[in-house]
Amino acid sequence: MGRPDWSQGAGGGPFPGIYFKRVGTMDYFLELFFGGLTRGSIYALIALGYTMVYGIIELINFAHGEIYMIGAFTGLIVAGVLGTLGFPMLGILFVALACAVIWSAAYGYTVEKIAYKPLRNAPRLSPLISAIGMSIFLQNYVLLAQTSDFLPFPKLTPDFAFMEPLRSFVSTSELFIIGSTLLVCVALTLFIKYTRLGKAMRATAQNRKMAMLVGVKVDKVISATFVIGSALAAVGGVLIASHIGQINFYFGFIAGVKAFTAAVLGGIGSVPGAMLGGLILGWTEAFATGYVSSDYEDVFAFALLVLILIFRPEGILGKDSTQKV
């Protein structure tokens, strides 16, 4: 029984390596734990983009999953070129990450400028439709520019010798993903709390008119939000692509939907909520597929979403609509 790959949309997940361990052993539990943490980290990285944009302009940026996909493709192209030039593995990883971040950020910035900014004062449905249009456009653009087939993605994280004793339940690339996500979340939290731009973002999210009245350049803040959200998604895209080993143009879609679920779960608009929602979703999927059945993976995720929407529609850390970031 093979598992469908996460990137194919239908589920599966970033669990390469050994699957058929004895259910009930500690090793098996730890493998699920770290697998869920890995997957949850990626959900969190993407969910941050959804939640920050929603916090600032109350728009669900449906094109966000595609920005993540574009980040992975950028990483693939850069890694391919550097690989043939014989760069060391870690060097490739960092350059690929940097290029993906810059390129995805440029896409995020541009999407906001052409698809959302002109509709800032339009009825709320208009930018939403524009967002769906952007998502379809970007998918098809990558489909035409690349191919509909899965492309192999090189492994960019080396296997460290000290990892040997842990290999039975966690891989180096999983640790890379978990570690990077932790780093990114801490950095983002400090950024939002203490920097000038971070304060401007919080103020804009809480009251855009008042932010203008104290001198915040609201348009710049909105652009910055898209840039930061896209950069985080790109980091997730490259790391997960290297972990699962293949990508295609559709790679961002299900990941985007799941990450959006995570954002709603945590409380859309809440930054810590997106992190928490990602982790809960990742673990739910990992443990449910590991102990119950892998056939219903997406069912668990969406059942969780339905439960949350029924019993706590504002999400775990969400507040009422006047209090967002």
Next chain:
Amino acid sequence: MTSPLLELRSIDTYYGNIQALYGVDITVNEGEIITLIGANGAGKSTTLMSICGVTPPRRGQVVFQGTDITRTPAETIVAMGICQVPEGRLIFPGLTVSENLDMGAFLRNDKDGVRQDMERVYQLFPILAERRRQAGGTLSGGEQQMLAIGRALMARPKVLLLDEPSMGLAPLVVRQIFDIIKQINKEQGTTIFLVEQNANLALKIGHRGYVMENGVITMADRCEKLLADDSVKKAYLGL
């Protein structure tokens, strides 16, 4: 006489295709307290938002210290020294009291000056000092109004625009707030542009007043004269 600090020259402001202001002329001299009264929907808030660059007028001019600021972006207008305490206070609910005050000084770079001004605001409103770590959204209405005024003072305004500071507050708190407004005007020489529905109080602390009806200025005079005017008495003072 010196030239006015702030001047609205026949401004017309629209929301989409709906015109809200019709040829509004208002002059504000340095050091004055100007009062603008009018019924609900008259266009008072729109007048303040037109000055601040949030809803720039389509026609006419806003002139501040001799400079045309009609099309100047909102953040530049704040930096020039025009600050608004908007209707409904618009506290940042998730920021603490001190973070709210800090946001008022968003465009300032002089850290020491900002710290001093924050202390001065705390002296002016001791209750805010007690609550400095509390989220703005958890304050009472009166405390929020004090925070909103304090936040505006943090920008060191030359002109302070106040939009219905008495709204929804108990008479005692209103008295307290109006005393502070007078004090800010007297001690710091800050020019005040006060929009009010509480015409009686507003005309008592103001020097000159304007009456607005349906987007048009219908009367302009010294406040004592307006207080004594029969039509004002009937329409706004409930006498």
